[in-house]
Amino acid sequence: MLAAASALRSGDELAGLAAASATRRVAARWVLADLPLKAFLNEAIVPYESDEVTRLIIDSHDAAAFAPIAHLTVGGFRDWLLSEAADEAALAAIARGVTPEMAAAVSKLMRVQDLIAVAKKIRVVTAFRSTIGLTGRLSTRLQPNHPADDPRGIAAAVLDGLLHGVGDAVIGVNPATDSVPAATTLIRMLDELRERYAIPTQTCVLTHVTNALTIMERGAPVDLVFQSVAGSEAANAGFGIDLAVLREAHAAAQALGRGTVGQNAMYFETGQGSALSANAHHGVDQQTMEARAYAVARAFDPLLANTVVGFIGPEYLYDGKQIIRAGLEDHFCGKLLGLPMGCDVCYTNHAEADQDDMDSLMTLLTVAGCSFLICVPGSDDVMLSYQSLSNHDALYLRSIMGLRPAPEFEAWLEQAGIAAPDGTLRALADGASPFVRQLAETIS
Structure with a gap:
């Protein structure tokens, strides 16, 4: 379902995973939108027993951070991410409760402007x-x-x-x-x-x-x-x-x-x-x-x-x-x-x-x-x-x-004299500082 819901990728075609038609892709997204986020905690897409990345994802999952969105479906998660309720503080608070599969799933339901709008609200320093x-x-x-x-x-x-x-x-x-x-x-x-x-x-x-x-x-x-x-x-x-x-x-x-x-x-x-x-x-x-x-x-x-x-x-x-x-x-x-x-x-x-x-x-x-x-x-x-x-x-x-x-x-x-106070860069040949000239001479 995740593969069929993905935007067309030559890699997924190479792997035999891509949706065979646009109709099938839309159908997969329809089903994906109704999938509860909790499903990703109950069903591992790569087996837990044989993959340490899966174990890392599951064992480090922060249940408290997940709690505010635990009731949502993938489609509901998209709606919440795009809402005013999902501000910078709220998005930071849920980060450790979101698994990679949840993030990938919701991105498959988003247009380009959605991906931009939500990412713009997130601040990681x-x-x-x-x-x-x-x-x-x-x-x-x-x-x-x-x-x-x-x-x-x-x-x-x-x-x-x-x-x-x-x-x-x-x-x-x-x-x-x-x-x-x-x-x-x-x-x-x-x-x-x-x-x-x-x-x-x-x-x-x-x-x-x-x-x-x-x-x-x-x-x-x-x-x-x-x-x-x-x-x-x-x-x-x-x-x-x-x-x-x-x-x-x-x-x-x-x-x-x-x-x-x-x-x-x-x-x-x-x-x-x-x-x-x-x-x-x-x-x-x-x-x-x-x-x-x-x-x-x-x-x-x-x-x-x-x-x-x-x-x-x-x-x-x-x-x-x-x-x-x-x-x-x-x-x-x-x-x-x-x-x-x-x-x-x-x-x-x-x-x-x-x-x-x-x-x-x-x-x-x-x-x-x-x-x-x-x-x-x-x-x-x-x-x-x-x-x-x-x-x-x-x-x-x-x-x-x-x-x-x-x-x-x-x-x-x-x-160093490379930039003016307003951020404008100063050309080397146009009144460059002694420091800039020294730097150029040292490297050359």
């Missing part, structure tokens, strides 16, 4: 050296990847991002190799740069969690521990992880105590189709499996979580229309469950999508109150070979929406 998710703010991950992990090339991309006011959520590098020595070199370089100029942000090299544990044991300055996660035990095993290793890494990162305004020290990425690509979806549609990944992330109080919505490819999200809908569903479900939800607004070059589709999605997500977006120089990731957002896109979004970066980072931009 996290902090490390900068505070993410405050009202009136749009944060960004600066992604300065390099195909050979060359520190000079990465540093140049960092400079480009900083001069565009990007990087308040994290300066995060995807390493080209999964080598511990290479990741350690990049971690030390990024931390030295951050410390030298007292930049109030956090850095992260997105290496495997087991590498991060080794790097922390060797005394390197790790801010955030990163890991891709999925919605089933088997899919996570495909990533080489389980809940135990995530708990170990979370405890190690917390013990370092490197945050200044908070200690949210984990960073998770997800994406629709990951469980199916690992043949670990248990016959469940990809959007519901994606929502289950958010339960894994939620268990570790991360600073950041984001869907890489179009990255896995057209086998799972075929075109711009599917990518846009999926991105808004993911953002809604993540925030409803209490995650500081961001998005990599992206697509691969063999998908039926283009930058116009990404313009639409990034604008819709910003209206919906997305916590942060990922930016790469020129929208083109030269290491991962996919299309994302550019640093200029962040400027556009902040300008038309009247939004600012994280307050700590905004103050630094002004102090």
Whole structure:
């Protein structure tokens, strides 16, 4: 029923789960709307006995938080979410009582405007050296990847991002190799740069969690521990992880105590189709499996979580229309469950999508109150070979929406002479501060 009620997805078609017709899809949604929310606590879609993600969802369910909505059906839950009664405080109060399956189910009954309207009301605030998710703010991950992990090339991309006011959520590098020595070199370089100029942000090299544990044991300055996660035990095993290793890494990162305004020290990425690509979806549609990944992330109080919505490819999200809908569903479900939800607004070059589709999605997500977006120089990731957002896109979004970066980072931009008091960026060649020129000369 959940699969048949889903918006059309190439991944669900690939898995043989999609509704055979629009008529069948509407019929499934009709039945789903009358299903009591309590049914998701009584019938596990992935067996409790054989899946630790299911056990996490059921065992950590907050019955007191669920009580205000326990009498509702899925359709009634949608109506309540859209009502004035579901304000910021009420939505925060029920977050730990909502299971991923409940969130996925109600999202299947919602139009795009519904997904935006409800997500906009939800506020999830996290902090490390900068505070993410405050009202009136749009944060960004600066992604300065390099195909050979060359520190000079990465540093140049960092400079480009900083001069565009990007990087308040994290300066995060995807390493080209999964080598511990290479990741350690990049971690030390990024931390030295951050410390030298007292930049109030956090850095992260997105290496495997087991590498991060080794790097922390060797005394390197790790801010955030990163890991891709999925919605089933088997899919996570495909990533080489389980809940135990995530708990170990979370405890190690917390013990370092490197945050200044908070200690949210984990960073998770997800994406629709990951469980199916690992043949670990248990016959469940990809959007519901994606929502289950958010339960894994939620268990570790991360600073950041984001869907890489179009990255896995057209086998799972075929075109711009599917990518846009999926991105808004993911953002809604993540925030409803209490995650500081961001998005990599992206697509691969063999998908039926283009930058116009990404313009639409990034604008819709910003209206919906997305916590942060990922930016790469020129929208083109030269290491991962996919299309994302550019640093200029962040400027556009902040300008038309009247939004600012994280307050700590905004103050630094002004102090450094990168931004004027009104938030306007100052060009390097137009009266730039001595600090900006020194930063450019140091990196070059």
